Structures are given as structure tokens and as C-alpha cells.
Amino acid sequence: MCGIVGVVSNAPVNQLIYDALLLLQHRGQDAAGIVTQLERKFFMHKAKGMVRDVFRTRDMRALPGNCGLGQVRYPTAGDAYSEEEAQPFYVNAPFGIVLVHNGNLTNAHALKAELFNADHRHINTESDSEVLLNVLAHELERATRGLPLTPQDVFAAVGAVHRRVRGSYAVIALIAGHGLLAIRDPFGIRPLCMGRGGDGSIVFASESVALEGTGHQFDRDLNPGEAIFVTLDGQVHTRQCSANAALYPCIFEFVYLARPDSVLDGISVYQARLSLGETLAKRVISTVPPSEIDVVVPIPESSRPSAAQLAQLLGLPYREGFVKNRYVGRTFIMPGQAVRKKSVRQKLNVIGSEFKGRNVLLVDDSIVRGTTSKEIVQMARDAGARKVYLASAAPPVRYPNVYGIDMPTKDELVAHGRSVEEIRQIIGCDALIYQDVDSMKRAVGSHNARLAGFDASCFDGIYVTGDINAQDIERLGQSRAGPPSEQDDNSRLSLPNSQEA
Numbered sequence: 001m002c003g004i005v006g007v008v009s010n011a012p013v014n015q016l017i018y019d020a021l022l023l024l025q026h027r028g029q030d031a032a033g034i035v036t037q038l039e040r041k042f043f044m045h046k047a048k049g050m051v052r053d054v055f056r057t058r059d060m061r062a063l064p065g066n067c068g069l070g071q072v073r074y075p076t077a078g079d080a081y082s083e084e085e086a087q088p089f090y091v092n093a094p095f096g097i098v099l100v101h102n103g104n105l106t107n108a109h110a111l112k113a114e115l116f117n118a119d120h121r122h123i124n125t126e127s128d129s130e131v132l133l134n135v136l137a138h139e140l141e142r143a144t145r146g147l148p149l150t151p152q153d154v155f156a157a158v159g160a161v162h163r164r165v166r167g168s169y170a171v172i173a174l175i176a177g178h179g180l181l182a183i184r185d186p187f188g189i190r191p192l193c194m195g196r197g198g199d200g201s202i203v204f205a206s207e208s209v210a211l212e213g214t215g216h217q218f219d220r221d222l223n224p225g226e227a228i229f230v231t232l233d234g235q236v237h238t239r240q241c242s243a244n245a246a247l248y249p250c251i252f253e254f255v256y257l258a259r260p261d262s263v264l265d266g267i268s269v270y271q272a273r274l275s276l277g278e279t280l281a282k283r284v285i286s287t288v289p290p291s292e293i294d295v296v297v298p299i300p301e302s303s304r305p306s307a308a309q310l311a312q313l314l315g316l317p318y319r320e321g322f323v324k325n326r327y328v329g330r331t332f333i334m335p336g337q338a339v340r341k342k343s344v345r346q347k348l349n350v351i352g353s354e355f356k357g358r359n360v361l362l363v364d365d366s367i368v369r370g371t372t373s374k375e376i377v378q379m380a381r382d383a384g385a386r387k388v389y390l391a392s393a394a395p396p397v398r399y400p401n402v403y404g405i406d407m408p409t410k411d412e413l414v415a416h417g418r419s420v421e422e423i424r425q426i427i428g429c430d431a432l433i434y435q436d437v438d439s440m441k442r443a444v445g446s447h448n449a450r451l452a453g454f455d456a457s458c459f460d461g462i463y464v465t466g467d468i469n470a471q472d473i474e475r476l477g478q479s480r481a482g483p484p485s486e487q488d489d490n491s492r493l494s495l496p497n498s499q500e501a
Contacts, residue, residue, distance in 0.1 A: 001028065001074045001102065001190075001404050002071055002072060002074050002100075002102040002103075002206070002404075003024025003025070003026075003028055003071065003072040003205075003210070004024075004071045004101070004171075004172050004192075004204075004205070004206050005017055005020040005021060005024065005069065005070045005071075005100075005203065005204065005205045005210055006067075006068070006069045006070075006172035006182060006203070007020075007067060007069075007180075007201060007203050008067045008180050008201065008202045008230045008231075008232065008234060009066050009197070009199065009200070009202075010066060010199060010200055010201065010234075011066060011199065011201070012064065012066060013067060013068045013201075014034065014036055014063040014064070014068065015060065016201075016203075016214055017034050017068050017070040018034065018051065018055055018060065019213070019214050020070060020203070020205055020210040020211075021034070021070045021071075022051050022052070023207075023210045023213040023259075024209075024210050025050065025051055025072055026259060027072055027206060027207075028072035028073045028074035029050055029072070029074065030074055031048045031049065031054070031072070031073040031085075031086035031087075032046065032047070032049065032050065032054040032055070032070070032071065032072050033045065033046025033047075033054075033070065033071050033073075033086050033088050033100075034046070034055065034063055034068060034070045035063075035068055035069050035070075035088045035098045035174065036063045036064060036065035036067065036068035037065045037066075037068060037174055038064045038066075039177075040176050040177045041176075042090065042096065042098055042174075042176065043062060043063050044063075044088060044090065044098070045059045046083075046087065048083055048086060051072060066232075067174060067180060067232060068174065069088050069099075069100045069172055069173075069180075070088075071087040071088060071101075071102075073086055074406070084124070084125050085125050085127045087099075087100050087101065087127075088100050089101075089129055089130050089133045090133075091133055091134060093137065093141070094137060094140055094141045094144065095175050095176050095177065096175070096176030096177075097136065097137050097140070097173055097174070097175055097176070098173065098174045099132065099136065099173040099174075100172050100173075101132055101133075101169055101171050102168075102170045102171075102190045102192075102206055102404065103167060103168035103171075103185065103189065103404045104128060104167050104403050105128040105131060105132060105167040105168075105169065106166045106403075106465060106467060107166040107167065107467065108128035108167075109475060111131050111164065112131050114164075115134050115138070119134070119135075121137070128167075132165060132171065133173070135165060136157065136158075136171075139156075139157035139158075139161055139164075140153065140154070140157040142160070143156040143160070149175065149178050151229050151231075151237040154175075154181060154229045154237075155227055155229070155237075158181070158183055158227040158239075159241040159242070161183070162185075162225060162241055162242045165185075166465055166467050167185070167402070167403060167465060168185055168187070168189035168190045168250070168403035168404050168455075169183070169184075170183070170184050170190040170192035170206065170222075172192075177232070178231065178232065179229055179231040179232050180204070180230045181227065181228070181229050182204045182227065182228045182230075183222075183226075183227045183241075184222040184223065184224055184225065184227075185224065186224050186225040186242035186244060186245040187224055187245075187246060187248045188221075188222075188224030188245075188246075188248060188249055188265065189249060189403050189404075189455050189464070190249075190403070190404060191206055191207060191221070191249065191253060191258070191264045191265065192222045193205060193211065193220065193221045193264075194219045194220055194221075194222065194228065195208075195211030195212075195216035195217055196216060196217050196219050197215060197216045197217070198217075200234055202230050202236065203216050204222075207258055207259060207262040207264065208264070209262045218263070221265050221266070223240065223245065224245040224246060224248075225240055225244075226239070226240050226241065227241045246453075247265065247450070247451050247452050248452055248454055249264065249265050249451070249454060249455065250454070250455045251440065251441065251444055251455065251459075252366075252394075252405055252456075252458065253269075254267065254272040254273070254276075254444045255273075255276070255365055255366055255393065255394045256302050256365045256394075257405070260273060266447070266448040266450070267444065267448050268447065270305055272443070272444045273302070273304075273305035273365075274305050274306070274309045275309075275443035275446060275447070276305075276393040276394075276435065276440065276444070277306035277307065277310040277363075277393065278309055278313060278443065279435060279440070279443045280306060280310050280363070280391055280392075280393050280433070280435050281309070281310045281313040282439075283433050283435060283436070284361070284433050285314070287431055288361070288389055288431050288433070292359055292387075293314070293316055293359055293360075293389065294317070294358040294359045294360065295316065295318075295319050295321075295354060295358055295359075296310060296316050296317065296360075296363060297318075297319055297320070297321035297322070297354060297355075297360055297362050297363070297380075298318075298322075298362075298364075299322060299348075299362055299363065299364040299365075299372075299376055300320075300322055300348070301324065302365040303363050303364050303393060306393040316361070319354045320354070321350065321355060321360070321362075321383075322348045322376070323348070323349045323350075323351060324347060325346060325347055325348070325349070344371065344375045345375065345379070348376065348379070350382070350383045351383075352383045352384065354383075355380050355383035355384050355385040356383060357385075357386060358386060359385070359387040359388075360380055360387070360389065361389045361390075361391060362376065362380065362389065362390045362391070362429075363390075363392075363393065364376075364390065364391070364392050364393070365392070365393050365394060366392055366394035366397060367390075367392045367396070367414065367415070367423075367427075367434075368397050368413065368414070369413065369414055370414030370423070370426060370427055373390060373427045374426065374427045374428055377427055377428050377429045378428060381428075387430040388430055389430055389431040389432075389433070390427065390429040390431070390432050390433070391434075392432075392433070392435060394435050394440060395434050395435050395437045395440055396415035396420070396423070396434050396459070397413050397414075397415055397458045397459060398413060398415045398417075398458075398461065399416070399457055399458050399459070399461040400458070400476070400477060401457060401458040402468055402472070402473060402476050403457070410473075410477075414426060440456070440459070441454055
């Protein structure tokens with residue numbers, strides 16, 4: 001999961017891209033980068049860190065031009081600790097191309113061999129995004145055959161990319177001297193939308209909030225398999241480049257990843273989370289009588305809409321029992337388990353009066369690794385709660401994700417191979433209530449009937465691209481982003497037999 005943005009305008013775009021990346025910061029906190037184009041020259045600055053730390057005034061002044069790209073990175077494959085793997089990526093032939101990518105290629109290993117042996121292209125990092133860039137560059141070279149570039153050539157190249165590449169990819173690329181290209185994979189797994197400004201500017205971004213927050217009007221989502229090419233003078237060319245496209249967005253975007261004020265594929269993320277709260281309420285009633293619950297407390301931030309809706313339906317008080325330190329990043333997307341463990345108590349603090357002597361129902365958006373859940377349950381007990389129940393607005397995460405979420409190894413999933421009762425014992429709560437898969441799909445899907453379905457592979461083990469087997473999952477797990485070695489963590493937060501939520 002990363003956040004990407006691309007702009008074609010009649011005015012300098014460096015500040016606009018910076019502002020959009022701030023609005024997408026929740027999608028990646030590892031690294032940030034911006035590239036702009038003036039005439040035919042690219043100007044780029046990228047580094048590890050948050051947007052506000054990566055870009056200083058002098059860096060912004062060194063990014064001239066009326067078109068450009070930006071990305072905030074959340075590493076899922078490759079080396080999370082390498083400056084070289086921050087995006088955008090650049091290749092000089094043909095034309096000169098820079099690219100930002102959100103997603104994860106499931107056949108990157110095979111493509112890398114093809115690029116070396118057949119296409120005679122060199123890949124210098126472990127990033128699948130550099131692989132994708134070189135596949136696109138090679139297909140553009142084949143499509144043009146040394147002639148001037150036309151939109152038809154661009155779409156022919158994208159069609160060839162769709163035939164070669166597998167996995168999830170929302171892509172924005174800038175072709176020097178020609179224009180901006182936006183691509184969405186044939187299943188639409190990762191989000192990508194388009195907006196327009198009153199001054200004629202055209203913006204592409206991962207979430208609608210990046211458009212609205214920068215003063216642009218949301219136009220539409222890209223269709224799965226679609227490519228949009230915007231020339232430097234603002235002419236827009238579109239084409240469906242995949243013969244077998246169908247919309248299967250990642251349901252985890254609605255559960256956790258996206259901002260609640262975004263609208264993805266016609267679905268309000270906030271409304272989707274309210275609906276998840278409604279269906280979760282029914283599951284709670286069947287497990288714990290509401291008369292045995294004194295208060296409902298959300299685990300910040302993503303669970304708040306679901307928890308509020310659940311509390312209203314059950315007729316229970318809704319209280320904020322945890323205060324979040326907004327200056328600590330999202331622990332779910334921090335590379336390295338030791339880093340995650342150290343961040344839990346730094347991130348949340350308890351309001352003791354909401355717990356003392358009460359039976360408390362904690363509501364979380366999901367439980368992935370379990371470390372945060374276990375620690376938070378213990379925090380509630382330390383604050384004096386009589387009983388601590390835990391409800392998850394998402395089903396058990398039992399399977400690895402291979403499409404760009406940092407949970408690719410089954411051993412890291414607290415629910416893999418365990419019953420709900422076994423998970424409850426590990427986390428240490430008095431009752432554990434999960435959403436079920438079908439209810440989750442109905443709750444989110446009810447807001448847009450045109451969806452073919454969802455990628456819910458981490459919940460149901462069904463990989464929508466149809467090309468994933470056990471060997472692929474093992475290989476992708478080995479290539480996941482992480483530190484060269486993680487030292488043993490002997491702090492209080494080093495919890496045995498549990499993983500991060």
C-alpha cells in the first residue's frame with residue numbers, strides 16, 4: 001500500500017503535489033518522493049521519512065515545472081531500509097520515463113528474468129516497481145519502433161503490460177516531453193481516481209481526499225484495465241486496454257487502509273465502516289448479551305465509525321477510552337516487528353475512568369498480527385476493567401496478502417491455523433467476536449452494486465488474479481520488506497506467541 005499522485009497543469013505543481021502527499025501520508029510513512037518536468041528535463045527529490053521531513057524549502061525550489069508525480073511509500077517487497085528504493089523510479093529510454101506505483105506484482109521474479117534475458121534491461125534494485133517501469137518502457141519502445149509517440153502507441157504498450165504483468169498495480173507515469181499516463185490493473189485491486197481543477201489542471205491520486213483537499217473536483221475512478229493519457233497541453237485520451245477486466249477492489253481499503261473521508265469506487269469509506277458496525281452488532285448479540293456490556297470503546301482510529309454504529313444499535317454508551325499520540329506513525333505499516341512492538345504504548349494512552357469497574361467492549365477494525373490487540377486488552381485490565389471483550393469489524397485474517405499489504409507470511413497472522421477460542425486465549429480477552437466474511441462483503445458491497453466482487457484474499461484465501469499457489473506465497477514472503485536482521489526485543493512490549501494488529 002502506497003499513496004501516489006500525478007498532475008498536469010498550467011502552473012507550477014511542486015506545492016500541489018506536496019499538499020496531496022500530505023493528504024495521502026496515512027498510506028505510507030517510510031519514504032516520499034516528487035519528480036517534476038520542465039521542458040524535457042526531470043527534477044527529482046526523494047528520501048526516507050515523512051513528507052514534512054523529506055521536503056525542505058530548498059528542495060521545493062529545485063522542483064520546477066507544470067507537471068509531475070509524487071509518492072509516499074509503504075514497503076511490501078524489496079529493501080525497506082534502502083534510499084535507492086524510494087520512488088519515483090526513472091529510466092532514460094525510450095523518451096525518458098518516471099513512474100510511481102501502488103500495489104505489488106506477483107510475477108516480478110519471472111519478469112525480472114525476462115527483462116534481463118529477452119528484453120536486455122537491467123534492474124538495479126529489489127523493487128517490483130522498477131520491474132514494472134522497465135516492462136512499460138520496453139513495451140513503449142516496441143510500440144513506437146523509433147517513430148514519434150502517439151496516444152495509440154501508449155495504449156498498445158499498456159495492453160502489452162497487462163498481458164505480461166500479474167498482481168495489483170495502480171500506476172502514474174510521466175513520459176518526457178509527451179504527457180502523463182495513469183493505469184489501473186485489470187481487477188482494479190488498488191484504487192486510482194481522477195480530478196479536475198478550475199484552472200484546467202488534471203490530477204490523479206490514490207484517494208479522492210487528495211483531490212478535494214487540494215481544491216480539485218472529483219471526476220471519476222479509473223476503470224479496471226483502463227489507461228488515461230493526458231498530453232502536456234491537457235488533452236485527455238482514454239482506452240480500455242484489457243479484454244478481461246472486472247472490478248474487484250481490495251476490501252481491506254474499506255476496513256482499514258483508506259481515510260474515512262475518501263470515496264473509493266463509488267463507496268464512501270465512512271459509510272462502509274458504519275455498515276460493518278451494523279453487521280458486527282448482530283454478531284456481538286449472539287456472543288455476549290448487551291446487558292453484560294457497560295460501555296463500547298473504539299481502538300483509534302479506523303474503528304470509530306463501526307464502534308459508534310454498533311453502540312447505537314445495542315443501546316450502549318460509546319466512550320473514547322484511549323488517547324492517540326498523533327506523532328507516532330501507524331504501527332501496522334511500520335517495517336520491522338521490533339519497531340511495531342515498541343510503538344504500541346507510545347501510540348495509545350488510557351483514560352482510566354472509562355474502564356475502572358466496568359465490562360468493556362473494545363472494537364477494532366481488524367486483528368492482523370495480534371500484538372497490539374493483546375497489549376491493548378492488558379492496558380484495559382491495568383486501568384481497572386472487570387471484563388474486556390474484543391470485537392473486530394473484519395473477519396479473522398487467516399491468509400497471506402500478496403497484493404501490497406504487509407502481511408505476506410502466514411506465520412505472522414495470529415488467526416492462521418487457529419480457532420477463535422485459541423486466538424482469544426492468546427490475546428487474553430474474555431470474549432472475542434469477529435465479523436464473518438460474507439457479512440463483510442455484503443456490508444461494503446451494498447453501497448455499489450456494479451462491483452463484480454472484492455479481493456478479500458487475506459480473509460477467504462481466494463486470490464482474484466488466479467495465479468497464486470503455495471510456492472508463490474512462500475517466495476513473496478521471502479522477498480517482503482524488512483530490516484537485514486531484527487535484534488531481540490526485551491522490552492515489556494515483546495510479547496510471545498502474538499503478532500501486531
